[in-house]
Amino acid sequence: MSEKYLEDFAPGQMYRSGRNRVETDRVKAFASEFDPQPFHLDEDAAGRSIFGGLAASGWHTAALTMRLLVESDFKPAGGIVGAGFEELRWPLPVRPGDELYVEAEVLEVRPSKSRPSQGLIKVRTTTRNQKGEAVQISVGNLVVRRRADPRKG
């Protein structure tokens, strides 16, 4: 559970989070504040929509994914700081009652050329429901501290 520096990461490393159950009232509360569309708020309207039933906002799934990741053993030094994503998609809707967990895989590790005190790691996160189905896939780059400034080496 200790903090990990850039030197501690390597491609192929996998992390797995705990689980979080998605409750109906939280789906509706998130949607009311951030994504007030009928298919996230009302069962009847959702049944007539493209989702065929109440579905969590994709941004709710993204936020829950972040929570699961922050609470996992994936602990970059300086925190989980996203520089940006090159992929973010939701292959299946998240339904009330689903239990989500996150798998994070390190794809690349790169020292920064301009900032010797840090680097970037590319990470794929896959958020899965209780059946193991992927409900969110992202590929993003995180800023991670180096253990020591190599110029001082």
Place this chain on the structure above:
Amino acid sequence: MSEKYLEDFAPGQMYRSGRNRVETDRVKAFASEFDPQPFHLDEDAAGRSIFGGLAASGWHTAALTMRLLVESDFKPAGGIVGAGFEELRWPLPVRPGDELYVEAEVLEVRPSKSRPSQGLIKVRTTTRNQKGEAVQISVGNLVVRRRADPRKG
């Protein structure tokens, strides 16, 4: 403000949202629930972090962007339904007190080959603060209904 079908969209169309002020208590409340890291929760810890002061979670910015978009004149028939993003980044931190607005530009319009009742539009959204600086940029594809099934036409 009427709903727009695939046939109503064309590359180059621009939409601009209203404004939303980011309050300190909301930054901390969102972070407490979804992104509990010190630089989103505590001014002193944030001052010592990579952000140099309290900053909203990127997922909070993303969620606020969605809210602004849902309330704007950008009204695809069937709702704003994201198929996925190919870019999502946060060039600058969002600070408490910032007032955000969103610009959405239609980049591409494509009928679906497999589903004649719908298509995809590619949209770039740029979320800006009160100085006009970009704090979030995304490029994503949205599912949009066609006005009529062309097979029936």
